[in-house]
Amino acid sequence: MPQGSPLTVPDDGLTTRARRNAPLLAVHTGQGKGKSTAAFGMALRAWNQGFDIAVFQFVKSAKWKVGEETALRELGRAHDERGVGGPVEWHKMGSGWSWTRKAGTEIDHAAAAADGWAEISRRLSEERHEFYVLDEFTYPLKWGWLDVDDVVSTLTARPGTQHVVITGRDAPQALVDAADLVTEMTKVKHPMDVGRKGQKGIEW
Amino acid sequence: MPQGSPLTVPDDGLTTRARRNAPLLAVHTGQGKGKSTAAFGMALRAWNQGFDIAVFQFVKSAKWKVGEETALRELGRAHDERGVGGPVEWHKMGSGWSWTRKAGTEIDHAAAAADGWAEISRRLSEERHEFYVLDEFTYPLKWGWLDVDDVVSTLTARPGTQHVVITGRDAPQALVDAADLVTEMTKVKHPMDVGRKGQKGIEW
Numbered sequence: 001m002p003q004g005s006p007l008t009v010p011d012d013g014l015t016t017r018a019r020r021n022a023p024l025l026a027v028h029t030g031q032g033k034g035k036s037t038a039a040f041g042m043a044l045r046a047w048n049q050g051f052d053i054a055v056f057q058f059v060k061s062a063k064w065k066v067g068e069e070t071a072l073r074e075l076g077r078a079h080d081e082r083g084v085g086g087p088v089e090w091h092k093m094g095s096g097w098s099w100t101r102k103a104g105t106e107i108d109h110a111a112a113a114a115d116g117w118a119e120i121s122r123r124l125s126e127e128r129h130e131f132y133v134l135d136e137f138t139y140p141l142k143w144g145w146l147d148v149d150d151v152v153s154t155l156t157a158r159p160g161t162q163h164v165v166i167t168g169r170d171a172p173q174a175l176v177d178a179a180d181l182v183t184e185m186t187k188v189k190h191p192m193d194v195g196r197k198g199q200k201g202i203e204w
Numbered sequence: 205m206p207q208g209s210p211l212t213v214p215d216d217g218l219t220t221r222a223r224r225n226a227p228l229l230a231v232h233t234g235q236g237k238g239k240s241t242a243a244f245g246m247a248l249r250a251w252n253q254g255f256d257i258a259v260f261q262f263v264k265s266a267k268w269k270v271g272e273e274t275a276l277r278e279l280g281r282a283h284d285e286r287g288v289g290g291p292v293e294w295h296k297m298g299s300g301w302s303w304t305r306k307a308g309t310e311i312d313h314a315a316a317a318a319d320g321w322a323e324i325s326r327r328l329s330e331e332r333h334e335f336y337v338l339d340e341f342t343y344p345l346k347w348g349w350l351d352v353d354d355v356v357s358t359l360t361a362r363p364g365t366q367h368v369v370i371t372g373r374d375a376p377q378a379l380v381d382a383a384d385l386v387t388e389m390t391k392v393k394h395p396m397d398v399g400r401k402g403q404k405g406i407e408w
Contacts, residue, residue, distance in 0.1 A: 024395065024406050028238060032387040037245030038238035042406065044245075045271030049405035067249030071289065074282050075275055084278065131405065163406060182393040183236040188386035191228065201253035201335065202228050202246065202367060 024163045025155055025179045029138065029171035032185035039133045039165045040068040046131035046163065047075050047085040054089040054129040056116055058136045058168075064203070065135070086130070091116070113140035117151065124158040131163045138168030141175070152178045228367045229359055229383045233342065233375040236389035243337045243369045244272040250335035250367065251279050251289040258293040258333040260320055262340045262372075268407070269339070290334070295320070317344035321355065331364040342372030345379065356382045 026042070028035035043053055055072065057065065069090050076088030091098050093112050099119060117140070123129060140146045152174045155164060166175065176182050230246070232239035247257055259276065261269065273294050280292030295302050297316050303323060321344070327333060344350045356378045359368060370379065380386050 022395075022403070024403065029392075030390070032389075033385065034232060034238055034242035034245070034387050034389065038242040038389075039245070040248060041238070041241030041243070041245035041272065044275035045407075046405045048271035048274045051405050067252035068245065070252045071248035071279055074279060074288065078278050078282070085275065176392065179393060180395045181237065182391075183238050184390040184392050185236075185238065185242075186234070186388040186390055188231075188233075188380065188388050189383060190386075191226075191384045199226070199228065201250045201255050203249075 022180075023158065023161045024165075024181060026163075026165045026181040026183075027171050027175060027179040028165065028167045028183050028185060029169060029176075030184035030186050031169060032187040033190070034185045035167040035169075036065065036068075036135050038183070038185075039135065039167050040065075040072065042165055043072060043088075043131060043133060044075075047072075047079075047088065050079075050086045051130035051163075052087050052128075053131045053133075054123070055091065055133040055135060056120060056137070057090070057092045057094065058113060058116060058134065058140055059092070059094050067201075089129075110140070110143075110145040113145045117146050121154050124154065124162060124164075127160040127162060129162065132165065134164065134166045136168045137166045138171045138175070141172050142168075142170050148172045148174050151175070226384075227362065227365045228369075228385060230367075230369045230385040230387075231375050231379060231383045232369065232371045232387050232389060233373060233380075234388035234390050235373060236391040237394070238389045239371040239373075240269065240272075240339050242387070242389075243339065243371050244269075244276065246369055247276060247292075247335060247337060248279075251276075251283075251292065254283075254290045255334035255367075256291050256332075257335045257337075258327070259295065259337040259339060260324060260341070261294070261296045261298065262317060262320060262338065262344055263296070263298050271405075293333075314344070314347075314349040317349045321350050325358050328358065328362040328366060328368075331366060334366060336366065336368045338368065338370045340372045341370045342375045342379070345376050346372075346374050352376045352378050355379070 028038055043055070046053055053072070072088050073090060075085055079085045079087050093116055097112070097116055097119065100115060120132070120134065141148050141151060156178050232242055247259070250257055276292050277294060279289055283289045283291050297320055301316070301320055301323065304319060324336070324338065345352050345355060360382050
């Protein structure tokens, strides 16, 4: 249950209201489950507040997370058709970013990741969305496909009130330092340890 | 990204298919964010598979998680009206469990929690749902309002294929021992540490 009382009151010249509306940069990292799942759970709240939501999946294969995608697209449809919640966009690297109009043609994953980040940078500068999920985004950082300093400075300098949630293992320290909220998901016990495989409705 | 390869293949006489359909007991615990959020994110996958979903919120106040509730109810509505996904029920202790028909009248939280668990036990024995979220359920266990041994034996003996996800800090060891999947959410950094309060679209 969230605690309503901050530990300290900062001497930053901001009102409580201004602080309450400060844009959040959140990172979900660690070896455990729930990093992406919690990010999509956060998107439910953002949707309910009518925020404009965009998901960018930095994964090679799009076979996972179909459930989350279908559910969030359904919520986007509810917005478009019935005016409840906020609009939802969902972009996947694995099947070609939707704005590049060349679905299925991306062979060079490093180039595709750079392409994705360039688009996100543009959207951040234009304040296109209010809630971004950059799913599995730590991997192109870890593999050197994207420049960590460039990413961190762009995120830090983003204008307006744009919330960004980044997921993935091994978040670089510079990203952790720049983030407002960092949670590490730690595996205590996993069914695969005892030979169970991924399950319908649980893993996808 | 989920790994498809279990570390060991168990000598349990089950086929891969049977193991794949084994009911899951998951626990999200720890001091960090994302325990409930990840559980509701899992519910998106369950919904997409057409599972019958029931959420039981063991919280005193129902003012939090309105976003998740609204979004999941919207998905339940999509099921009911358009036949996509699965049905969704959402029950809150704080405003009176919906089946007890006495909304707002519960003063004794211990009795309300016992009432909630009795109903869940009945539903488990009847195989009423396919995916249960018992949100903040560790607290009535921690506070002695529910008997841990009774809860664990009922969960362990539940018939059929009923997935159960339990959230909350300080999960009792017997529950962790009985669970198939246990993830600990650890706080690395939180905005409240530097005096920021909960935000619209982020915390609720």
